[in-house]
Amino acid sequence: MVERRVEPSTATVGLMLPAFADVAALTQTERAERWTLRGPDAALDGLCAALGLARPQRLRATVAGSRAAFWLGPDEILALAELGAAPVDFGAGSDGAAVEVGDKFVGLDLAGRRADAVLASHCPQNLSLAAFPVGKVSRTLYAKVEIVLWRRGASSFRIEVVRSFAPYLVAALTAAAEDLAALDRR
Numbered sequence: 102m103v104e105r106r107v108e109p110s111t112a113t114v115g116l117m118l119p120a121f122a123d124v125a126a127l128t129q130t131e132r133a134e135r136w137t138l139r140g141p142d143a144a145l146d147g148l149c150a151a152l153g154l155a156r157p158q159r160l161r162a163t164v165a166g167s168r169a170a171f172w173l174g175p176d177e178i179l180a181l182a183e184l185g186a187a188p189v190d191f192g193a194g195s196d197g198a199a200v201e202v203g204d205k206f207v208g209l210d211l212a213g214r215r216a217d218a219v220l221a222s223h224c225p226q227n228l229s230l231a232a233f234p235v236g237k238v239s240r241t242l243y244a245k246v247e248i249v250l251w252r253r254g255a256s257s258f259r260i261e262v263v264r265s266f267a268p269y270l271v272a273a274l275t276a277a278a279e280d281l282a283a284l285d286r287r
Contacts, residue, residue, distance in 0.1 A: 123285065124278045125213030127271065130259070131184065135206055138170075138178040140197025145178055148199050151191045152180055162238045162251050171238040171249060171261075179249060179261065181208075206249075207267040211274065212257035215281050220250070220258060222277035230255060244273035 138148045142156070149156045149163070149170055157163040157172040167183035180199075182189065191199040211219060217228045223244040227233060238251045246269060249261040262270050 124282045125211055125216040125219050125256075127274055127278075128210045130208030130210055133184055133203065133208060134182045134186070134189075134201065135203045135261075136180045136189075136199045137202050138180055138197060138199050139176055140195065141176065144195050144197025145176070147195055148191055148197050149178065149180070151189055151199075152182065154180070157238070160238060161236055169251075171251060173238070173240050173249065181261075205263060206261045207264050209260040209262065209267075209271070209274075210253075210257065211260060212254070214256055215278075215285075216256050216258055218281055219274060219277045222280070223273055224250075226250075228252075243270060246270050246273070 138145055140148065145156050152168050152170065153165050154168055154170045155163045157170050157178065159172055161172055163170050167186055169181045171179045171181075173179055179202075184203075189199075220243065221228050224241055226239060226241045233239070233252055235252050235254055238249065240247065240249050242248070243250075243260075246262060246266045248270070251259040251261075253259055260270070
């Protein structure tokens, strides 16, 4: 079998990210390499180890330097690495699979005093700190769009979204933030 490494695109999505600093700030993350890791526990342990990461526990993230792994299901992990990081050798002979999906997703950071309220406006999941603590990850919906949501801090989130849905998602997040800002001014 011939192995081929596909270099991730360096093009940006060109999202228009509005400023609503009094509610929350939305920024596009730097380009990253992303892999979907699939397989039984032992295979996932090995695939994560190749990235220098421990396999994340259920609904959690593990982070080491500029790399992260998100638990998405019993046999599925989404892994991220800073673009240009050391190459990853997933090895051969594993019962698992590592598929490069870097150009499939766009990363967004949403942070600020009302970031959780912006997300709660169109997300069916309970995003209170008690129910969705720092470090938790979930595949969920926001305004009909499937997203991977990672709580990075008390009022900061990382959102991974399929690239073609990113403009719609940004528009929905913007509308929610503008509505919250208008309510705050009353």
